[in-house]
Amino acid sequence: MPGFDIAIIGAGITGLNAAHILHQAGHKVQVFEKSRGLGGRLAARRTDFGIFNHGAQYATARHPGFIQYLENAINYGTAEKWIAQQWCAQPAKQAIANDPAETWYRGHPAMNKLVSPLNSGFDIQRNIRIARITPTDHNRYQLYSFASDQDHKNRISHGEFDGVIVTVPAPQSAELLMPLSPRFDIINDVKMAPCWAVMLAFDSPSSAPFDVFSKPDPAISWIGRNPVTEAISSPAPYECWTIHASPCWSRDHLEEKPENVAKYITAITKTVFAQAGIKLPVPVFSQAHRWRFARTTSPLGQSHLASADGRIIAAGDWCLGARIEAAFQSGEAAAHAMLDALQQ
Ligand SMILES: Cc1cc2nc3c(=O)[nH]c(=O)nc-3n(C[C@H](O)[C@H](O)[C@H](O)COP(=O)(O)OP(=O)(O)OC[C@H]3O[C@@H](n4cnc5c(N)ncnc54)[C@H](O)[C@@H]3O)c2cc1C
Numbered sequence: 001m002p003g004f005d006i007a008i009i010g011a012g013i014t015g016l017n018a019a020h021i022l023h024q025a026g027h028k029v030q031v032f033e034k035s036r037g038l039g040g041r042l043a044a045r046r047t048d049f050g051i052f053n054h055g056a057q058y059a060t061a062r063h064p065g066f067i068q069y070l071e072n073a074i075n076y077g078t079a080e081k082w083i084a085q086q087w088c089a090q091p092a093k094q095a096i097a098n099d100p101a102e103t104w105y106r107g108h109p110a111m112n113k114l115v116s117p118l119n120s121g122f123d124i125q126r127n128i129r130i131a132r133i134t135p136t137d138h139n140r141y142q143l144y145s146f147a148s149d150q151d152h153k154n155r156i157s158h159g160e161f162d163g164v165i166v167t168v169p170a171p172q173s174a175e176l177l178m179p180l181s182p183r184f185d186i187i188n189d190v191k192m193a194p195c196w197a198v199m200l201a202f203d204s205p206s207s208a209p210f211d212v213f214s215k216p217d218p219a220i221s222w223i224g225r226n227p228v229t230e231a232i233s234s235p236a237p238y239e240c241w242t243i244h245a246s247p248c249w250s251r252d253h254l255e256e257k258p259e260n261v262a263k264y265i266t267a268i269t270k271t272v273f274a275q276a277g278i279k280l281p282v283p284v285f286s287q288a289h290r291w292r293f294a295r296t297t298s299p300l301g302q303s304h305l306a307s308a309d310g311r312i313i314a315a316g317d318w319c320l321g322a323r324i325e326a327a328f329q330s331g332e333a334a335a336h337a338m339l340d341a342l343q344q
Contacts (some may be wrong), residue, residue: 010038
């Protein structure tokens with residue numbers, strides 16, 4: 001098969017896995033990513049107090065291909081197994097290690113590094129938000145961004161491609177793809193919940209006997225200790241925690257100011273720690289990040305969606321479920337579907 005030009009929109013694990021497979025198959029792949037960093041919701045924020053994993057916390061793997069990928073990432077130095085002490089409030093107040101039957105993996109030193117083994121050999125254009133995909137007269141597709149967020153009249157072209165794989169969250173995929181074909185209307189049925197993530201750093205140890213406290217309060221779905229990383233401005237390591245507000249609380253406070261969210265969630269976290277018998281020190285750093293489309297609550301139920309010619313494909317975690325493994329599998333399925341379509 002001759003080398004085709006293929007565009008991938010989004011540099012999360014779905015997009016990078018698809019890009020990696022298509023590049024390995026000999027095609028010219030270009031990835032477009034709206035942010036500066038790679039990994040999407042496998043996100044890490046570098047601060048003066050250490051690195052926070054403020055998106056996905058860990059991956060689990062059920063399928064041999066993804067287990068193999070994660071084990072290779074460990075050998076590559078960009079992943080590690082995480083044996084976390086989880087707090088059980090009921091029946092006894094105690095911390096227990098996570099179930100050895102289900103290994104937890106996380107990126108090393110931070111979650112975004114989980115995609116590093118996929119990122120080589122193809123071009124990635126960062127800080128470009130693709131806004132339109134338009135068919136051309138010669139069976140190809142042209143990609144455009146807007147000149148600016150305010151200026152939607154002037155478009156910037158980013159080239160023509162034989163195939164395009166869109167790997168952005170469902171509502172954003174629907175916006176890009178529904179004008180192209182009614183086949184994509186079904187994306188509107190997918191539901192994704194938001195999540196406010198709050199990052200807290202302490203300059204003295206919290207004395208918490210646990211690393212993880214799941215669903216401690218109706219407002220909070222996750223409290224997790226971040227791995228100790230070297231702080232940028234100080235030799236002393238800080239203790240960094242990520243708190244995820246529950247989907248319900250996040251939805252109710254979606255348009256709240258980040259500084260207010262940080263204040264509210266810090267106060268609830270303090271109460272939760274106090275109930276576990278731990279007095280939290282005053283944080284030296286707190287910041288909130290809103291994930292408008294965090295976790296899929298109602299997935300598509302199939303690995304990807306394709307246009308009639310098979311050369312426009314939608315993929316992402318939202319196809320199969322709210323997990324990193326689902327995203328990885330969707331990216332793989334999309335790449336193979338694209339290879340089939342290009343052979344026609
Ligand atoms: C708070 C939170 C906690 C989570 N916890 C876990 C967990 O513990 N375990 C687990 O398995 N999963 C977890 N998840 C889910 C997991 O992060 C996702 O399933 C997975 O990362 C999705 O990958 P993706 O590549 O499909 O999408 P994304 O990672 O969202 O990648 C899409 C990319 O597309 C880019 N993009 C969007 N629009 C455009 C555009 N128009 N042009 C160019 N680029 C664009 C985005 O910037 C992004 O980089 C969590 C998610 C969140 C938010």
